Amino acid sequence: xxxxxxxxxxxxxxxxxxxxxxxxxxxxxxxxxxxxxxxxxxxxxxxxxxxxxxxxxxxxxxxxxxxxxxxxxxxxxxxxxxxxxxxxxxxxxxxxxxxxxxxxxxxxxxxxxxxxxxxxxxxxxxxxxxxxxxxxxxxxxxxxxxxxxxxxxxxxxxxxxxxxxxxxxxxxxxxxxxxxxxxxxxxxxxxxxxxxxxxxxxxxxxxxxxxxxxxxxxxxxxxxxxxxxxxxxxxxxxxxxxxxxxxxxxxxxxxxxxxxxxxxxxxxxxxxxxxxxxxxxxxxxxxxxxxxxxxxxxxxxxxxxxxxxxxxxxxxxxxxxxxxxxxxxxxxxxxxxxxxxxxxxxxxxxxxxxxxxxxxxxxxxxxxxxxxxxxxxxxxxxxxxxxxxxxxxxxxxxxxxxxxxxxxxxxxxxxxxxxxxxxxxxxxxxxxxxxxxxxxxxxxxxxxxxxxxxxxxxxxxxxxxxxxxxxxxxxxxxxxxxxxxxxxxxxxxxxxxxxxxxxxxxxxxxxxxxxxxxxxxxxxxxxxxxxxxxxxxxxxxxxxxxxxxxxxxxxxxxxx
Numbered sequence: 001x002x003x004x005x006x007x008x009x010x011x012x013x014x015x016x017x018x019x020x021x022x023x024x025x026x027x028x029x030x031x032x033x034x035x036x037x038x039x040x041x042x043x044x045x046x047x048x049x050x051x052x053x054x055x056x057x058x059x060x061x062x063x064x065x066x067x068x069x070x071x072x073x074x075x076x077x078x079x080x081x082x083x084x085x086x087x088x089x090x091x092x093x094x095x096x097x098x099x100x101x102x103x104x105x106x107x108x109x110x111x112x113x114x115x116x117x118x119x120x121x122x123x124x125x126x127x128x129x130x131x132x133x134x135x136x137x138x139x140x141x142x143x144x145x146x147x148x149x150x151x152x153x154x155x156x157x158x159x160x161x162x163x164x165x166x167x168x169x170x171x172x173x174x175x176x177x178x179x180x181x182x183x184x185x186x187x188x189x190x191x192x193x194x195x196x197x198x199x200x201x202x203x204x205x206x207x208x209x210x211x212x213x214x215x216x217x218x219x220x221x222x223x224x225x226x227x228x229x230x231x232x233x234x235x236x237x238x239x240x241x242x243x244x245x246x247x248x249x250x251x252x253x254x255x256x257x258x259x260x261x262x263x264x265x266x267x268x269x270x271x272x273x274x275x276x277x278x279x280x281x282x283x284x285x286x287x288x289x290x291x292x293x294x295x296x297x298x299x300x301x302x303x304x305x306x307x308x309x310x311x312x313x314x315x316x317x318x319x320x321x322x323x324x325x326x327x328x329x330x331x332x333x334x335x336x337x338x339x340x341x342x343x344x345x346x347x348x349x350x351x352x353x354x355x356x357x358x359x360x361x362x363x364x365x366x367x368x369x370x371x372x373x374x375x376x377x378x379x380x381x382x383x384x385x386x387x388x389x390x391x392x393x394x395x396x397x398x399x400x401x402x403x404x405x406x407x408x409x410x411x412x413x414x415x416x417x418x419x420x421x422x423x424x425x426x427x428x429x430x431x432x433x434x435x436x437x438x439x440x441x442x443x444x445x446x447x448x449x450x451x452x453x454x455x456x457x458x459x460x461x462x463x464x465x466x467x468x469x470x471x472x473x474x475x476x477x478x479x480x481x482x483x484x485x486x487x488x489x490x491x492x493x494x495x496x497x498x499x500x501x502x503x504x505x506x507x508x509x510x511x512x513x514x515x516x517x518x519x520x521x522x523x524x525x526x527x528x529x530x531x532x533x534x535x536x537x538x539x540x541x542x543x544x545x546x547x548x549x550x551x552x553x554x555x556x557x558x559x560x
Contacts, residue, residue, distance in 0.1 A: 012054070016040065024057035026050040027073075029215065047071060061217050063103060068093055076100040077221075084221070103217060110220050111212065117225050118208040121201050125230050129198045132233060136191040143187060147180045153244050157256060172258050176244075177469055179258075193234050201230060286497075286559055287512070293526050294541060294554040297332040302550035307389075307491075308533040308543045309351045316535060316543050317357055318552065321345050325359060330554060341368060341375050347442055348389035353396050360387040360400075367400060379417055388442040397423060399453065401443050409438035414445055414453065426453060426470045435464060435472060448494040448515055456492040456502060463489055463502055465517060473517070476502075480519035483507050491534035491545070495558065501542065503531035510534075510544075512557075526555055 014021045014033035021031040025040060027050045032040055041049050047065055052058070066072040066086035074084035080098040089095040154172060204226060214220055244258055255262070299305060301320030310316045314330040322345055327336040338357060340346050346359040357370040358378060365386050367379035378398075381387050385402040392398050398417045403410040413427035413436065429435050436443060439459025446454050451468040463476040478487025481504075488506035495501065498515040509524030510531065531553075533545030540560070544553040 021054050023051055024054045026052055026058045026060065027062075029060070029062045047073065059215065061104065061107060061215055064218050075103060077103050077106040084217075107217050107220055110223055113225060114208050114211050114220070114223055117227055118205055120227060121205055121230070125227075126198065126201055126205075129194055129201070129230075129233075133191070133194050133198065136187060136194060140184065140187050140191065143180065143184055147176070147184075150176050150180065150244055157244075172244075172256065175258050181469070190234065190236070197230060197234075287499075287521065288557055288559055291523055291526055292556040294556055295330055295332075295552075296527075297328060297330075297552040297554070299326070299328070299550045299552060303548055305545045305547050305550045305552075306345075306533060307349050308535040308545040308552065309349050309357075310535040310537040310543055311351050311355055313538045316537070316552070317349055317351065318533070318545060319346055319349050319359070320550070325349060325357065327357075328552070338370050338373070338375075347387065348401070350390040350392045350398070352392045352398070353394070358390055358392070358398070360390060362386065367398070379420055381415065382422075385413075389444050391444075391446050393447040394449075395447075397447075399445050399447065401445060403442070407438070409459075410440060411438055412436045412443060412459070414443075414455065416453075424470060426455075426466055429472050435466065435470075436460070437462075444490065444492045446493050448500065449496075449498045450515060452515065454492055454494060454500050456489040458489060461487055461489065463492065463500070463513075463517075465500070476511075476513060476517050476519075478504065478511065481507075481511055481522055487511075490532045490547075493534045493536050493542070495536050495542075496540060497558070501534060501536075503534050503544065505530055505532060505547070510542075523555070523557060526553060528553060 012021050012031060013019060014036050015031045016036040016039060017033060019033040019035065022034050023032040023037050024030070025032060027048060028040070028044070030040060031054065032051075037051060041051075044065075048071070063073040063075060064084050066074050066084075066089065069086050069088045072086035072088055074086050076085060076087070076090065077083070078085045078090070078095045078098045078100050081095065083095075084103060085093070085095045085100070090098065090100055151173075154176065208223075211220055211223060244256070299318060299320075301318065304320035304322075305318065306320055308316050308318050311327065315327055315335060317325055317327050319325045319340075323340045323342055325338045325340055325346065326334055327338075329335055340359055340361065341363060342359075342361050343363040347362060349357065349359045351357060352369070359368055359370075359375075360366075361368050361375075364377070365381065366377045367381075367387050367390060368375040369378040370376075379387070379400060381400065381402045385404050388401040388403055390398065390400055396418075400415050400417060401412065402415055403412050411434075413425060415422055416424040416426070427435060436455065436457050437460035441458035443458055444456040448454055448465075452473060453466050453470075455464045455466070457464050461477065465473045465475075467473050478489070481487070483504075485506045487504055489502045489511075490505045491503040493501050494515075499520065500513040500515065500517075502511045502513070504511055507524070508528050508530065509522050510528070511522060512520045514520055528544060529546050530548040531544050532547040533543075535543045537543065540556075540558050542555050542557055544555065545551075546553060
């Protein structure tokens with residue numbers, strides 16, 4: 001049985017069907033069964049065919065058919081046209097008078113060139129590129145070490161400056177990261193290019209090695225040398241790593257600069273430790289022991305109130321499941337309405353630094369701005385991506401959640417716009433994994449005072465906080481609050497103390513975290529039912545949209 005199976009696996013089958021072969025066309029180098037001999041000759045009637053028993057076959061070069069004279073095979077190569085031709089072509093056809101050579105000679109020359117190129121790639125080019133691969137790896141390691149040194153020096157200098165100038169060091173760190181990451185990205189891009197070229201050359205070697213033994217003249221004749229492409233390296237990367245300089249001396253100005261940015265501050269006597277403690281424990285703006293409800297405002301958005309965006313100190317825009325976006329004051333009076341151009345209702349609203357209303361338009365897949373009561377296109381996300389929630393930052397940038405219907409669940413990411421230009425995309429972590437979970441729910445987001453982007457990832461029932469560079473700082477899943485019901489986050493805002501406030505739809509309360517993700521306390525004693533949208537006015541009061549009742553609760557939670 002085993003012998004029979006082995007024999008069956010070695011049977012050579014017809015090139016036109018799966019039957020065992022009995023015949024062979026020496027002219028075309030094709031294996032044929034008895035039934036397919038006529039099919040083969042009929043398909044190429046214009047050609048001559050030497051049919052022989054398979055065991056008497058001859059292995060020889062396959063001469064191509066002439067494209068101009070039916071029934072003729074090409075025997076020579078026209079040097080002037082670099083094209084195989086038959087004898088009729090050079091005697092009386094379009095190649096008459098042209099210099100020619102035997103196709104066998106052309107084939108031998110090509111094989112020699114292929115072998116020569118392959119030896120050149122194997123012996124010289126691949127080792128050369130591999131050496132460069134190692135050198136680039138060393139440069140990347142040295143660049144990363146330089147970044148670490150810059151960070152350590154920045155931290156040591158930071159201790160000499162007062163807390164009031166933290167924003168200077170934030171800018172230094174941001175510029176340092178931007179400049180060094182720019183160099184790293186350039187090096188990594190060059191590194192990837194070198195590795196891609198190595199991969200290309202390895203592929204060419206494998207292809208060429210197959211051609212060594214090929215008896216298909218046409219395939220070999222198509223070979224074109226690519227040595228010129230690889231003989232010189234791609235253009236090298238010129239690095240311009242910044243240096244950190246300072247002249248810290250008692251009684252003199254403190255000076256620090258990096259990458260064209262320069263900050264100065266006169267050194268002053270540091271406050272006493274007791275003064276620092278007093279400021280932290282009794283300073284203005286700490287959390288109140290008991291929150292105070294300032295107002296409860298009914299609206300028409302029952303079971304649909306989705307968002308609140310404060311305007312100044314006593315007004316806010318609100319929206320729900322229709323095209324009308326309404327501006328109300330703290331007494332519940334309607335001050336203005338806007339009819340959105342959406343197909344159904346906006347997916348998100350926000351208010352710019354200039355107090356202009358913006359909203360996402362699902363009909364045109366744009367972010368629109370309202371000016372003089374009319375909607376204008378402000379931002380058009382990348383093709384295929386649809387805008388969802390919106391958040392205007394203190395710097396004037398606009399954060400736009402966008403989603404794409406691909407696969408079983410929509411993909412989600414956040415784009416930072418400066419005007420109409422993309423400034424940053426928040427999408428992947430350091431291991432190239434998605435930061436936000438796929439799903440149909442639209443994440444809410446806001447920017448903290450330190451530049452962190454705080455996101456209510458409603459598909460993962462988690463709060464995700466990323467730094468200015470888009471790196472995940474921490475995640476919060478509500479377990480610190482120790483509640484029986486699952487944590488279902490919705491709206492999210494930050495306040496003057498850099499605290500993060502998250503609406504918990506399922507538990508009917510608010511989580512308050514510090515900027516590092518530490519749970520501080522909850523707010524659950526002011527009649528919140530299904531809290532959803534959140535916004536803070538310039539007086540520090542929190543406006544809370546209750547999804548089910550359609551009410552707006554305005555609460556005071558910070559001491560004044």
